[in-house]
Amino acid sequence: MTKMPYRQSLLTLFTVAITLGTMTLTSCGDDENDYNLGTGKEEKVTPQPPVVVNIPDIEVPQQSSKNESFVITHNALLNKKTGERGVNYRVEWDPVIHAQRWCCYKMYGKMVNGVMQGTNGEYATRYTSDTNQYPNDPDCPSQYRFTTDPFWNSGYDHGHIIASADRLGSDEANYQTFFLTNMMPQANKFNAGIWAKMEAKVRNWALTYDTLYVCKGGTIDKEEHIIKYLGSGVNKIPVPKYFFMALLGKNSQGYTACAFWIEHKTSISANDDLKKYMYNIRTLEGYTGINFFHNLPDDIEDWVETLSIDIIKSTWN
16 A cells, blocks of 8 residues: 655645534534434524514415405404404405315414313304304305305215314304305315314414414315316315315414325325325425415525425424
C-alpha cells in the first residue's frame, strides 16, 4: 500500500475534523429547526412560519367553477349557554349533480368545551322527527330542492357530513345538520363503522387545539369516483366511491394539518387503524381536485400542506 505523504495526511485529518464539527453543530441547532418524531431521533424540517391571527374563513376551500355551484352558509345559535351565534357550517352545492362538493366548519373553545361532554340534555339532544327527519334545506334555492327523498329505501344511510354529534351546542345548530344538503349516501356498515370512528377522532382532536378547521365530503367530480346513482330526475344523487376529511389545527405554537382519504367499502373494519388512511393535505388535493385552506398566507399553507406523513402520524395520534 502506498503511504500518504505526512503533509497530505495532516490536511486530510484536519478536513475530517472540520466536517465532523460542522455535522455536530448542524445536528445540535436551534430546536425550532428540528421536529421530534417521538422515536428518540430528530428529523430536520423547514421552520414553521409565524402564526398569523384573524385570518377569515380558513376552513373554506376554493369554490369550484363547475356547474355554477354555489355556497350555502348556515348560521345558528352555537352555544345556548353562552348565547354565541355564528356560522354553523357551509356547503358547496352542485345543482347539476344534486350533491354537495364539501362541507366545512370550525370547532373551538366555547363551541366545544363542555358541549360534547354535556349529558342529560344539558346542551342539546339529537334532532328527531316522525314526519320530517331529513328536511329540505330552506337556504337552498327552491328550484334546487328535492321533491322526494332519494335516500329512502335505497339501501344507503343518510350519511351526515358535518356530524350531528359535532353540533350539540343548541337545538338549532343540531337541527341544521339534518338538512338534505348535508347528506351523502353511505353504506350502513361504513357510516356506523370506520366513518363514525373517524368522526369521533376528530371530536377528540378538537379538544386539543384552540381551533380545529374541518372540511369533509365525498367524491362527485369524476365518474370513476362515483359508485352509482340513486333516484332520478331532480332527485338523482351520486353515491361517492371515496370520502375525505381535511383538518387544520391551530394553537399558540402554530398550525398543523392532516387528511383522511378512504374508499367507501363495507369490507373495512371499524377497528382498522386510522393511520392507514392518513395523508398530507397536498396529496388529498391531488385526489379530490379541491384547494383546501387557500385563505392561509402562502408560506403557512405550503408548510402545513406538505408535512411528511411520518410527522403527521406522530402529531395526530
